[in-house]
Each structure stands twice: as C-alpha cells, then as structure tokens.
Amino acid sequence: MSGEEDIVIRVRGLRNSFGEQVVHENLDLDVRRGEIIGVVGGSGTGKSVLMRSIVGLQTPDTGEVEVFGHDTRGIDPQEETEIRKRWGVLFQGGALFSTLTVAENVQVPLREFYPGFSQPQLDEIASYKVVMTGLSSEAGPKYPSELSGGMRKRAGLARALALDPELLFLDEPTAGLDPIGAAAFDEQTRSLQRTLGLTVFLITHDLDTLHAICDRVAVLADRHVIAVGTIKELLALDHPWIQEYFNGPRGRAATAGANRADAPTGA
Numbered sequence: 474m475s476g477e478e479d480i481v482i483r484v485r486g487l488r489n490s491f492g493e494q495v496v497h498e499n500l501d502l503d504v505r506r507g508e509i510i511g512v513v514g515g516s517g518t519g520k521s522v523l524m525r526s527i528v529g530l531q532t533p534d535t536g537e538v539e540v541f542g543h544d545t546r547g548i549d550p551q552e553e554t555e556i557r558k559r560w561g562v563l564f565q566g567g568a569l570f571s572t573l574t575v576a577e578n579v580q581v582p583l584r585e586f587y588p589g590f591s592q593p594q595l596d597e598i599a600s601y602k603v604v605m606t607g608l609s610s611e612a613g614p615k616y617p618s619e620l621s622g623g624m625r626k627r628a629g630l631a632r633a634l635a636l637d638p639e640l641l642f643l644d645e646p647t648a649g650l651d652p653i654g655a656a657a658f659d660e661q662t663r664s665l666q667r668t669l670g671l672t673v674f675l676i677t678h679d680l681d682t683l684h685a686i687c688d689r690v691a692v693l694a695d696r697h698v699i700a701v702g703t704i705k706e707l708l709a710l711d712h713p714w715i716q717e718y719f720n721g722p723r724g725r726a727a728t729a730g731a732n733r734a735d736a737p738t739g740a
C-alpha cells in the first residue's frame with residue numbers, strides 16, 4: 474500500500490473560509506484504497522466541511538482535491554458524473570427525504586444516475602440494498618418518521634450504497650445511537666467494507682468506533698490535519714488535544730474496552 478494508485482483521496486494545501494472565519498489552512502490528507510480512515514477533531518474544526526470539499530459540495534478558496542486520481546476542480550460534467558457514481562455519502566443525521574419511503578429514498582441516486590432503469594429494476598435494487606444494511610425487507614415501504622434512529626441510519630446507508638460505490642463517506646454515523654446500536658452499526662460498516670472492498674472516510678466523535686473499525690485516524694486541529702496514523706501511533710505524539718482525546722477518561726475507557734475485546738478468551 475504505497476503507490477500513488479493506492480491513494481483514493483488526495484488533498485493538498487486546502488483552504489476553506491466563511492467570511493472572516495478560516496476553517497482550513499494548508500490542509501493535506503491522503504486516504505488509501507481499502508482503508509477505513511476515521512476523521513476526528515473538536516466540534517467546529519471542519520470535519521464536515523472537509524468532507525463537503527471532497528465530494529464537491531463546498532468550493533475551497535485554494536488547494537487541490539483529487540479523488541480516484543481526478544482533480545475535482547474544473548472537470549467536465551460527464552467526467553464529474555462518472556466520478557460521483559463511484560462514491561456514496563451518509564450525511565449527518567441520515568438526511569433522508571421525509572416524504573419518500575425508505576425504498577424510494579434508495580432509488581433517488583439510481584434515478585439520477587441511471588434514468589433508463591425500469592420501476593421493477595429500481596424496486597429490486599432498493600430492496601436488495603435495504604436488506605444488505607441489516608434492515609428487514611418490511612422497512613422498504615416505511616417512511617423515515619416510522620423508523621427508529623438506528624434504522625434511519627441504516628436506511629441512509631442503503632441509499633449511500635445504492636450505486637455500488639467504491640468509496641463511502643460516513644458523517645457521524647453512530648451519533649445518537651445507544652451503545653449497542655452503535656456497536657452493531659460499526660460491525661455492519663466493517664462487514665460491508667470487507668465484503669465490498671470499500672474505502673471508508675468516517676467522521677466520528679465515537680472513540681469506540683475508532684478502536685473497533687478504523688485502520689487509521691486523521692486528527693483535525695489548528696485548521697489542518699495535524700496527524701494521521703493508527704491509534705497507537707497517535708498516542709505516541711505529545712499534541713495536547715490528541716493526548717486529552719485518547720488519554721482522557723473516555724479515551725482510556727475506550728482503550729480498555731478495545732484491549733478486552735482483543736484479549737484471548739477461554740483461558
């Protein structure tokens with residue numbers, strides 16, 4: 474895992490600002506093919522803005538963003554469409570259309586990118602994606618308001634997977650879930666990532682998620698990515714935020730939990 478071809482997302486010198494507020498300055502990040510990279514940082518450090526810059530929903534002041542080796546600035550619409558088909562996004566809170574059923578929500582990107590699909594084809598793909606994310610097939614005809622928070626997240630995941638993406642963006646997928654629901658969602662994410670060979674860009678505040686499923690973690694602070702590595706590598710750094718985050722009371726509890734999960738059983 475070292476060649477340029479293994480870098481799915483390459484960000485260089487990114488700057489984003491809103492009026493006087495500079496959110497990112499000189500931000501660099503590489504995301505490797507096939508990894509789950511956790512993106513962490515204090516509230517308001519610009520994790521979602523970074524994701525939006527990568528998927529083209531936010532135009533940076535300056536900097537380069539390459540996805541699958543394509544510079545996402547100034548590309549022609551057809552090339553953009555081809556790239557956008559290769560990723561899926563689960564936005565914070567699920568961002569489902571409340572007036573559409575779960576199945577209809579999953580069909581939204583299919584209709585956009587494959588207008589030639591017939592209704593039976595759309596129904597078949599949607600029901601497959603719904604079940605794939607761990608929902609029962611009975612969830613398809615339901616409206617988001619009829620689902621629990623965890624089910625809504627899974628419905629959002631089903632929509633993010635609608636186009637068989639290679640790259641999945643998840644913005645705080647376990648926020649608002651109880652610990653059992655969050656652990657189940659983590660498990661589902663890991664299982665789908667392995668089965669489908671996905672690269673996953675995962676924004677989270679959830680220390681358990683980082684320990685359970687992330688191959689590497691990127692830390693946002695001081696307007697850029699201050700460090701990227703395994704949790705063990707990050708723990709060796711003496712940046713105050715990193716130490717506070719991973720070695721504070723919650724960080725220590727999550728580390729202890731992860732160590733227990735790794736320990737051999739039965740002896």
Ligand SMILES: Nc1ncnc2c1ncn2[C@@H]1O[C@H](COP(=O)(O)OP(=O)(O)OP(=O)(O)O)[C@@H](O)[C@H]1O
Pocket residue numbers: 491496514515516517518519520521522523
């Ligand atoms: N469209 C916008 N207009 C103005 N300011 C914005 C806009 N989008 C984001 N910001 C600001 O940019 C900063 C970073 O926002 P962002 O949502 O990326 O933070 P975050 O790290 O994802 O936070 P959290 O962990 O709380 O979700 C915040 O101060 C936010 O208010």
